[in-house]
Amino acid sequence: MLAKRIIPCLDVLNGQTVKGVNFINIREAGDPVELGAVYAQQGADELVYLDITASVEKRGTFAELVKKVARTLNIPFTVGGGIRNAEDVARLLDAGADKISINTAAVNNPELIGILANRFGSQCVVVAIDTKFSEKGDIVYIHGGRTPTKRITRVWAREVAERGAGEILLTSMDHDGTKNGFALDITRELAEGLPIPVIASGGAGTKDHFIDVFKKGKADAALAASVFHFGEIPIPELKQYLKQNDIEVRL
Amino acid sequence: MKIAVIKYNAGNIHSVRLALQRLNVEPVVTDDIETIESADKVIFPGVGEASSAMANIRQSGIASLIPRLTQPVLGICLGLQLMCRDSEENVSECLGIFNTAVRRFPPENKVPHMGWNRIYDLKGGLFKNIEEGEYVYFVHSYYGELDPLTTATTKYIIPFSAAMQRDNFFAVQFHPEKSGRVGEQILRNFLNL
Numbered sequence: 001m002l003a004k005r006i007i008p009c010l011d012v013l014n015g016q017t018v019k020g021v022n023f024i025n026i027r028e029a030g031d032p033v034e035l036g037a038v039y040a041q042q043g044a045d046e047l048v049y050l051d052i053t054a055s056v057e058k059r060g061t062f063a064e065l066v067k068k069v070a071r072t073l074n075i076p077f078t079v080g081g082g083i084r085n086a087e088d089v090a091r092l093l094d095a096g097a098d099k100i101s102i103n104t105a106a107v108n109n110p111e112l113i114g115i116l117a118n119r120f121g122s123q124c125v126v127v128a129i130d131t132k133f134s135e136k137g138d139i140v141y142i143h144g145g146r147t148p149t150k151r152i153t154r155v156w157a158r159e160v161a162e163r164g165a166g167e168i169l170l171t172s173m174d175h176d177g178t179k180n181g182f183a184l185d186i187t188r189e190l191a192e193g194l195p196i197p198v199i200a201s202g203g204a205g206t207k208d209h210f211i212d213v214f215k216k217g218k219a220d221a222a223l224a225a226s227v228f229h230f231g232e233i234p235i236p237e238l239k240q241y242l243k244q245n246d247i248e249v250r251l
Numbered sequence: 252m253k254i255a256v257i258k259y260n261a262g263n264i265h266s267v268r269l270a271l272q273r274l275n276v277e278p279v280v281t282d283d284i285e286t287i288e289s290a291d292k293v294i295f296p297g298v299g300e301a302s303s304a305m306a307n308i309r310q311s312g313i314a315s316l317i318p319r320l321t322q323p324v325l326g327i328c329l330g331l332q333l334m335c336r337d338s339e340e341n342v343s344e345c346l347g348i349f350n351t352a353v354r355r356f357p358p359e360n361k362v363p364h365m366g367w368n369r370i371y372d373l374k375g376g377l378f379k380n381i382e383e384g385e386y387v388y389f390v391h392s393y394y395g396e397l398d399p400l401t402t403a404t405t406k407y408i409i410p411f412s413a414a415m416q417r418d419n420f421f422a423v424q425f426h427p428e429k430s431g432r433v434g435e436q437i438l439r440n441f442l443n444l
Contacts, residue, residue, distance in 0.1 A: 197361055
């Protein structure tokens with residue numbers, strides 16, 4: 001049976017990992033390559049590197065970093081943040097990334113999804129969707145969650161799948177940072193309703209939240225940042241706990 | 252030891268090279284027939300679409316070269332599929348090293364089969380020191396059917412060939428270059444054949 005995946009997310013600013021990391025020494029914690037290697041060794045199934053560098057000029061730093069990560073890691077990794085077109089994607093895949101993640105660019109130009117799927121294969125095209133609940137239901141946000149759109153999350157998610165995305169990374173903005181658990185309803189709706197895998201993100205605070213997102217949310221994978229970075233939930237312990245609760249994981 | 256990685260119009264060639272470098276082996280990535288012929292071992296990687304890949308290696312002469320090779324050859328992912336008889340991905344004739352059909356997964360579950368899954372019924376030198384039921388990383392929508400030459404089996408929707416072997420020809424559907432320490436051991440086993 002296909003294992004449920006545990007995916008730590010590393011935010012990268014000017015080539016350095018951000019968000020405090022206190023389970024390994026500071027030198028390694030700031031280095032995205034070394035931190036990624038530690039996660040891989042602990043049993044992470046994949047990694048996501050998100051470039052949050054604001055200035056376009058400094059984006060070259062990120063491509064250099066991707067090369068170093070590709071040389072070091074022996075598990076798959078996805079990169080995202082600021083990708084606008086097929087040339088950006090080609091550069092990152094050439095640098096050694098296994099998958100790329102697009103968000104705002106996909107909303108602004110949905111045809112980009114199909115272009116990327118045709119040129120590079122669906123398997124490397126992840127579409128990230130930031131969703132927030134409102135009176136109108138679950139709505140898609142762009143620009144790192146700063147700008148609401150008129151798109152309904154479930155409608156957009158289906159369109160994304162039909163246009164050729166290989167995977168959806170669904171982040172609930174209502175849950176992100178709360179540590180109160182993942183957004184189970186919308187995750188389940190997409191994970192059960194779509195023909196592609198759904199990675200749930202936002203809200204992980206305890207090991208039981210991961211059980212819930214797999215059992216109730218039906219997610220294919222769960223992504224988290226701070227609970228791993230701060231050592232609140234060590235990955236080996238989490239995976240043991242999931243296995244004890246009859247969730248298929250790679251140990 | 253000279254390791255040739257066959258270069259053609261498919262993805263993941265770069266990641267196979269990096270994985271070999273992590274094992275302190277510097278491969279030659281090449282489409283040159285003589286270089287491939289004279290290598291001690293040959294890796295035939297690939298991620299992509301079968302019919303365009305097949306057309307590409309026919310044109311370059313690699314399609315007629317591969318079945319003639321006598322040194323150990325390792326096909327990875329699309330490499331395995333192209334080493335089969337034919338493929339539902341629009342190819343009526345593949346390399347025919349394995350007399351097996353490549354089919355698309357029925358849409359009873361999510362396709363592609365993407366992520367970590369277990370390998371069973373392991374046979375042959377490629378799986379030396381690998382335990383039954385280990386996890387490896389897969390990304391594929393098509394699979395090789397089970398066959399007497401199957402050397403590892405995985406189940407996703409249905410059981411399929413995770414690995415095959417005929418004489419000096421080895422092939423794996425999963426990505427050893429992305430399968431953590433298990434994948435590294437499998438690559439090391441190939442290098443030590």
